[in-house]
Amino acid sequence: MDAALNQIFFPQTYQELFSRWAKHPDAVPYAGGTMLFSLQGSRTPALPRKLISLDKLAELRRISRTERYLEVGAMVKLSDIIYLGKIVPEALTRCLEGIANPQVRNLATIGGNICFKDRRMDGSAPMIALDALYELRSAQSSRWVSASRFSSLPGPINLGPQELLSRIRIPLEQWNYTICKKYPAAGTNNSGGFMVFILKNQKDTLTDLRIVFTGSLILRDKKSESILVGRRLPLERKDIHTFMDHWRIYLSAIHSMDDLLLEKVNNFVKTSLLALADG
Numbered sequence: 001m002d003a004a005l006n007q008i009f010f011p012q013t014y015q016e017l018f019s020r021w022a023k024h025p026d027a028v029p030y031a032g033g034t035m036l037f038s039l040q041g042s043r044t045p046a047l048p049r050k051l052i053s054l055d056k057l058a059e060l061r062r063i064s065r066t067e068r069y070l071e072v073g074a075m076v077k078l079s080d081i082i083y084l085g086k087i088v089p090e091a092l093t094r095c096l097e098g099i100a101n102p103q104v105r106n107l108a109t110i111g112g113n114i115c116f117k118d119r120r121m122d123g124s125a126p127m128i129a130l131d132a133l134y135e136l137r138s139a140q141s142s143r144w145v146s147a148s149r150f151s152s153l154p155g156p157i158n159l160g161p162q163e164l165l166s167r168i169r170i171p172l173e174q175w176n177y178t179i180c181k182k183y184p185a186a187g188t189n190n191s192g193g194f195m196v197f198i199l200k201n202q203k204d205t206l207t208d209l210r211i212v213f214t215g216s217l218i219l220r221d222k223k224s225e226s227i228l229v230g231r232r233l234p235l236e237r238k239d240i241h242t243f244m245d246h247w248r249i250y251l252s253a254i255h256s257m258d259d260l261l262l263e264k265v266n267n268f269v270k271t272s273l274l275a276l277a278d279g
């Protein structure tokens, strides 16, 4: 490879970034670099020839909070979100705490986690479950898209050419019950997927339920979830059985996922629900 052709840009403003990107459309955003580097097989990493470092864009590091939302810039490190403490929804904290190790989490950004193209990394599961919104910027405009529309599978992430994830808006709602599960990829230490199970409970009535898996594909069945919304807690076993019947029908239509992983996901959902049952 001709090293002279390698270029890395360090824009300080959006204007600078998008004008560079227009001149070098093949340039790739570089956030913490942990994913870009971990994909390199050889001892000398063969990174994309042209990189746009997002490091100098102060706006992408901003964290703000209102009564209803937590907003984090795409360049906020995973560890910095964890350090925010109790204001962060538990499902997100638990997910981020399970990613790699403290050294990687000090470099890795939330934007890099969400924007990896080949599969949905762990952060997408809590973002979808919590109804997060993503702000996407291009040279001409910015738009907001829901985490579920951004990450839907099969297919690529909902990010246009020369479009950047700039901000993530996470609703700060009270979830009364959170269970998460991480699945290693078969035969490796890599993540094979992440599952979130959250629910709201008001006066012993289940008022909202979200069950989301992300990995090589995304599992979420709103129809099954709606079966249990409005039921009294503890749940009656017959309601759990009805739910599981629907959930199994939903899973039976999934052909592109490893059977063993599907079985594990199914068991996790069943066990989580039985923990909410009477007797």
Ligand SMILES: Cc1cc2nc3c(=O)[nH]c(=O)nc-3n(C[C@H](O)[C@H](O)[C@H](O)COP(=O)(O)OP(=O)(O)OC[C@H]3O[C@@H](n4cnc5c(N)ncnc54)[C@H](O)[C@@H]3O)c2cc1C
Residues within 6 Å of the ligand: 028, 029, 030, 031, 032, 033, 034, 035, 036, 037, 038, 054, 074, 075, 078, 098, 099, 100, 101, 104, 107, 108, 109, 110, 111, 112, 113, 114, 115, 116, 117, 121, 122, 123, 163, 164, 165, 166, 190, 191
């Ligand atoms: C040892 C190790 C273990 C890991 N374990 C896990 C794990 O258990 N679970 C998990 O989910 N991940 C894991 N990862 C993967 C990865 O490190 C994280 O997902 C991380 O959050 C990626 O962030 P980054 O800032 O380093 O992204 P980068 O590597 O810089 O970028 C990743 C991709 O996103 C694009 N990108 C980055 N930011 C933006 C943006 N703002 N807008 C548009 N595109 C953008 C880049 O062009 C690139 O394609 C692991 C990585 C390592 C090295």
